[in-house]
Structure formats: C-alpha cells, structure tokens
Amino acid sequence: MGLVLSGCGKQSILSTRSPQAHNIMLLWWWMLAAAVIVFLGAVGLLVLAWFRRGTAGLPFFGERESVPEVMVVLFGVAVPVVALVALFGVSNVYLIKQTSPPDPRTTPMTIDVIGHQWWWEVRYPGTSAVTANEIHIPIDTRVNVVATTADVIHSFWVPALNRKIDMIPGRQNRVLMYASQAGEYRGQCSQFCGLEHAHMSMYVFAQRPAEYRAWLANMASRSRAPTAAAAQAGRALFMSNQCASCHTIAGTPAQGLVGPSLTHLATRTTLASVTIPNTPAELAAWITDPQAIKPGNRMPELGLSRGQVNELVAYLETLR
C-alpha cells in the first residue's frame, strides 16, 4: 500500500501528470474510500454474527422478521441506488467529458500512432517526421492522438497522462494527450497482440516548446552521409544487406516499411520498444541475435560477422 500511496511507479495510474489522469486518480481514491466503508460494514455484521452466534435475532430488535427484511431493502436497494447514482453522475456524466476523444477544434496538434506487432510507429502529420517507440509533445498542449493499427488489435496506454484507447483494424480511434509537466512517461500496449506483447512499450517525452520544436525539426530532417570509414562501411552493408528491405532511413535508398524507421535511431533512449537501453553494446547484441532478446519478433538473425555488426553499429550511431 505504501507504494501505492506514494504514487510511485513509472507506469502507475496514480502518478499523474495531466488533468485527465489526475481526475481519474481522484475518482479512484473516493471509490476506494467508499468501498472500504462498505467492506468494513458488511464484515462487521459477520463479526457481530460470530459474537452473537448463540442467540437468534438482533440486539434491541429481537426476532421480529420485519427488521432483517427492512435491512435487506435498505442496504440491498436503497443505499446502493443512492451511492450508484452518485457514482454514475460523477464518473459517467461529468468526468467522462474530459476523457472522451477530444473535439478536433480544441486540439492544435495531431500525432498518428500506428500499432505494429510489436512496435509503435509515430508520425507527425504536416511534417516529414517519422519515428518509433518514442513520442515527443510540447507541455501544456492538447494533442490529438489518432490511434490505428497495421495488423492486429493493440491498445495505446500512457497511464500518467490519460486512459487507454484500442487500435482496431478499420477504425480510427482518438485520445487526448496533454502533459502539464515536462518529463518522460512510460506507456505499454494493453491488448494482447501476440508473442511479444510483453515487449511493446514506449516513452512519451513532454518538453518545453522550444526543446520540442528543435526535436521536431531534427526528426523532419533527412540523415546525413557519414564521414568516418567504419560508419561508411556500415552504411554500405545496410543498403546491400537485408536491412533496407525492412527499415527506412530518410535520405537513403533504404525505404522499407516492415520495421521501425531508423532515420534518427541514435536519438532514442531505448531499443526494441523499450526492451533494452540504446547503447552501442546493446545495439550490437540486438543486431547479432534479435531473437535471443525478443523471441518471435519479426527481425531475423542476419548471420553477420562481429566486424560487420560493429560497422553497422558505427553507422547507426551517426543517425542523430
């Protein structure tokens, strides 16, 4: 309970950074309080039954049958009706207005998130910015997230910021994303989507407007050709090997759409949808044997030598 009360936990619904998530959290605490009262009351009656187990009837009221019958109607009908109508009003009439898909006129910005088995494609319409598994937004801005899928049903969930929304073939669902504080917020797919559903997480970075604009401008830019020898060798390997058939690097012949865009891979903090940190060593391990790290994911073993892997890593590290 201490963990819960302190609101700690990087993916907790109780560590809120938006008005929507905050209000849902408040609703939770009130419901919990009411539930504890009901629970203690009912269990209290059972405890009373234990202590009075030798005597029929009730204290004060004796064995008149009308009294327990009134108790059943009072606690079984009257009190619940009042409590539930109140709950319904607060949550499903009032609060739901804040968590429903936003009116497009109130969201100055839109992001497209497309679910894949088992990674998140992120696009910024109106720009050429395409990235994966990381979303950046400016703080204090109402963002319209359009959630779709390229294959099976996924569910987009960043607990610190808002409720989840499913990504369903044939549907365009939308959810509001609004961060009132700068920071990084962890999210995870919440609809079972196959073998590596457990490794389909993402980060949302809420940034001050200037930082965000700089990030977006960089995302929209193409990659530059590398200068160092090892990196150049790595680039040549990438284009001639299978890599380009699955991955896109803007400004190069690599235009594959099966896997995530790698144009700015080196700016990301993690790899493989927040499965491993983004360091050269981890990247090398991933390229060498992706199946050992995320078994069942779509990237095959490439049968590369250690030297080739190092050259690829040298190239990928230039993709800022």
Add this chain to the structure above:
Amino acid sequence: MATVVTPRGRQHVDRLDRIWTERPGLLGWLTTTDHKRIGILYFFTALAFFGAGGVEALLIRTQLIGPNNHVLSPAVYDQMFTMHGITMIFLFVIPMTTGAFGNYLLPLMIGARDMAFPRMNALSYWIFLCSGIFMYVALVTGHAPNAGWFDYVPLASKQFDPGTNIDFYGYGLIFNGISSTAAAINFIVTIFKLRAPGMSLNRMPLFCYAFLAVAFALLFALPSLSVATLFLELDRQLGFHFYDAAHGGDPLLWQNLFWIFGHPEVYIIILPAFGIATAIIPTFTHRKMVFFPLVALAEILVAFLGFGVWAHHMFTVGFATLTTVYFAAASLIIVIPSAIQLFAWIATIVTGTPEFKTPMLFIIGFIVYFIIGGLSGITVAAIPFDQQVHDSYYIVAHFHFVIFGAAVFPILGGMYFWFPKVTGRMYHEGIGKLSFWLTFLGTLVTFFPMHIVGLLGMPRRNYTYPPGLGWSVLNFIETLGSYLLAVGLVMIVANLFVSRFRGPLAGNDPFGGDTLEWSTTSPPPAYNYPVIPTVTSPYPMWDSDDRERDNRRLDRGEGLLELGHETPATTVQDAVADEILSMPSHSIWPMAAALTMAGIFAMLLLGHYLIALGFLAAGGLTLIGWHHKGAIA
C-alpha cells in the same frame, strides 16, 4: 426427519431396488442414465480439469515470480494462459456446478426420481468428456489455443495464427456448447415438470431457482458463442470475411458476439454458487432465508439483466460515449439484485444461530470475497477509471475474486456439505477447517496484490515484465500465494479422498438440512425416494408432519410408483400431479452419439470434410437407435 422403513414397507423398497438398480461394473457406468452416477462422472472429470487448469496457473505464476524470467517461452506461456482460462471456465466450473452439483442434487431436491431426459443427461456428460479431451489433444500436441480465452480477431485469424491452435478453440467450444445446451434444456423441463406434487413454484428451494436461472441463461447465451466461433471457422477455413475489415467485415463483430455470450457466462458461473450458498446457509444458521421471495426474484433478475451489459468489456474500443454510458448504467443496475442477495444472506446469518462448520466457513469466505470482487466490479463501471485499468492486473484481480473467491468457494463448501450424502461417510472436520483457512489465505495472498500491481500499470497476458516498475515484489508475493492456495486445495481433495474410506458413517441427515435429499439414505438408493414426497413449503425437511405422512404412505404402499421406472410429472406453476412418466434406463446410445460427434469435430479440424460427413451419418444412425421404440423398457 428421515424415511423409516417398516417391515411392510420393506417389500416395496425391495421391488423398487430391483427395478432401478443399474448393471454393476464398468458397463454399468458407461451406459448409466442415473442422474446421480452422471453427477459423479461429471464431478471427477471436472475435478481432473480443475487440476489441469491449476497446474497451468502454477506454471504462469512461476514464470512471473520475478522479472525477465525464463521458465516458459512466450509461445508456451500464451498457450498456458489461454488454456487456463478455457479449462477453468468450460471444463471445470460450468460442468462442476451444472453437471455435478446440478445433476446430482436437482432431482433429489424436487422430489423426483431422475431428470426429465436421462439419456440426454448422459449425452451431455459424454460430450463434455469428449470436448475436454479434444481441447487437451491440442495442448499435448503443442497446438493449444494461444490467443486468450476470448480469442480476439485479427490475432486469431488465419493470417496471424495459421496453425490449428485456433481451430481447436473454435470447434472445441462449439462441441462443448452442445453439452451445456442439452443440460440447460434438461434442467428447465425437469424444474418445470418434475417437481413433487405440492411443490408449487413458491415452495421450490432457492437452489432450484438459481439453477433455473442458470439454465435459461445458458440457453440464450450459448448460441451467440456458437455463431461467433462458426463465423471464425468460416473465415479461417473457407475464406469468409466476417471479421476482416479490409473486405467489409469488422473485428468488433467478434467482440460483440463473444461478449453477448461472455457476460451472461459469468453470471452462469456465479449463480449456482449463490444456489449452493442458499442451501448451506439455512442449514447451518438453523433458520429460514430472510426475505425468501425477494432472494428468488433477485436470482432470476441477475440472469436476465446479465444479458444487457456485455459491452462493458469493450469500454476502450472507441464506441460513442452514449453507447458506453448505457452499458455502464446497465452494469450498475445489476448491482442491486446482487446486493439484495448479499444482505439477505448476511441477515440470515446474523439473526440465526450460526454453526461455523467447514461448509459454512467456505460460505463466509465466499461472502467476503464476493464483496471484494463486487466492489472492484463497481469501480470499473466508472468508465474513465475502467479506461485506465482495463486489461491490467486490476481486472485480473476483479474477476479472480468473483470467479475464484465467489464461485469456487461455494463449490468447495458444497463438496464438504454434500459429501456425507453422496458417500455415506463424514469428512474430517478439523482438517476441513484447516483446508479452509489455507485456501482462504492462499486466495487473498495470490489475488489481492493484483489490484495494486494493476494500478501500478502492469498489463495482463504479459509473459514477463521488467524490473524497476514496482511490480517485482508484488508478483513474488502473488506467486507464493498461489503455492499456498495449491496446498489448501490439495488438502481439501485429500481430506475427502481419505474420509471416503475411513470416515465415520454419516447417516441420512448429519447437519439438520432443510431440503429433501436429507430425508433419504446416504447414499440415496437408485430410485431416490421410495414414496414420492409430500411438499408444503420450501423447507421440506423441517416440516416433520409431511415427512411422517410419507412414512405412513410407505407402510401402506401408497404413492410409490413401483410398476416400472416411473416418476410423476406435475403442472408448471402449482405442481398438481399431471401424469406418470416412464423413464429410460441404461443405454449405450448417449455415449455412441457423443463419440460420433467427436469424430465429426476431429475430422472438421483435420480438414477431412467427407469423413466428417460420414461421422454425421453415423450420428444419425445412433439417433435412430436411440429413438427405436423398443428402447424404453
């Protein structure tokens, strides 16, 4: 008071024995149409599947004992959690409540000698057994269903799950559904037409009301599942597009059809538990149920209202706000009949003089866990909150409290309660109480932390999780809890197994029960009652005048129906004696028919459609044999 057999009554009892007692040995069991034997077959088969589902659960919990664990690969893990859900729901809880408890007790409680359709009853059992084996062939060959027990498309479509895994699911559930549909029809007709003369509807025990509600719910819910899985197999095998968005279909059609079945299903799971509770509570509190008519009405209402709430499983799919709000409102309305029953039980316990023997302890545990599960259920009727915790461990906690805590605890208590009646021997009370406390504690330690870890953002159906999110310690505790729970459950089974052979003789009525089964011997004779019982209230065993009347009638040879396999049929509302029914006795046709059906489904799975047609023809032949005029003696 129990049946007293005078020397004059003995000749009638002997004649009934000769007419009703079945063949000895294995052949007797294979051809049985006796509802008690069928109930026992269901019991052991469902118990075996409970063990299988339990092992699957322990494997899941062991994999999750710590972060980034490697006990199970993701492919195996996905089969484990899918089979755990399928096994527990379709192969354990429903067969155990309807097939074992319902079959064994219902005719006894209404004063009848068997179910309305004894051979169809046997058919239901054999289909259940065959469908369970069908599903487990999938597991044993490494092709178990792996897309979750609710099997969402497109993950379960041919494109994303090309093997036979999902076909085992689709065909297996259609097959299994036939068993429950037949059982539901049997229950409805039996309850409506076979009650003892004088047992008008307002004098029917609450246990029977619960099972009547369950039967209607099964009848109307199962077709939706069968249609959903039929469409799934048409998509998978013949290239149809029911669920294919790219060709005009809709994956949400699956969700709607599934949950139109799936939600009533959870009330089907819990209503028999309510029925068992309403049988145990009056007995151990030594008083009638508070506000009996309201409780009976509430039981029926829960089943009925349960058909209107299904899309509360779909609050995150992107329906219009008004749609979600309707379903939340309906879900809140259902709280009322549940609360009525809860406070009626509590009021009965408080105003009675409760004896906390083992069966009653399980009912107390049931009440406590039903409150917790019910309260967490109410919280998720608050749509924005549900939209945060949906598909997280908070939901896993909720449904395990209501399914395990609230549906299984009465089953365990009922096993203890009726054990003396079924076996004639008494269980060990001390070990019984210990087994309760271990099970109660194990349940709490396993499932309560799941609320917390869900609030901390842990999604369900994840084969592993990373450290550093606050989930590791809680998962560790949950896993230890599951081992404790396993010990408690094994202790229950061991207690009953040993007591079967070494327990003291129990007599007809060791607890002072209120319903008719306690008036006959333990175990009951094949014909249940030598005299068709006189009934003037829902608590027949507490009407000593009626029981004395029955004893005098046995002495005088009245109301015995001893000219053949006979039981009376009565009118629906007032149970006025209507006609005498001639019942079938042992028959091979139910098992034969079930085997031909197994052949049909196996051949469909393998894609041998012509051979499947052959089995269909064989099935037709068994039906002819079944209905051949000479079949009923």
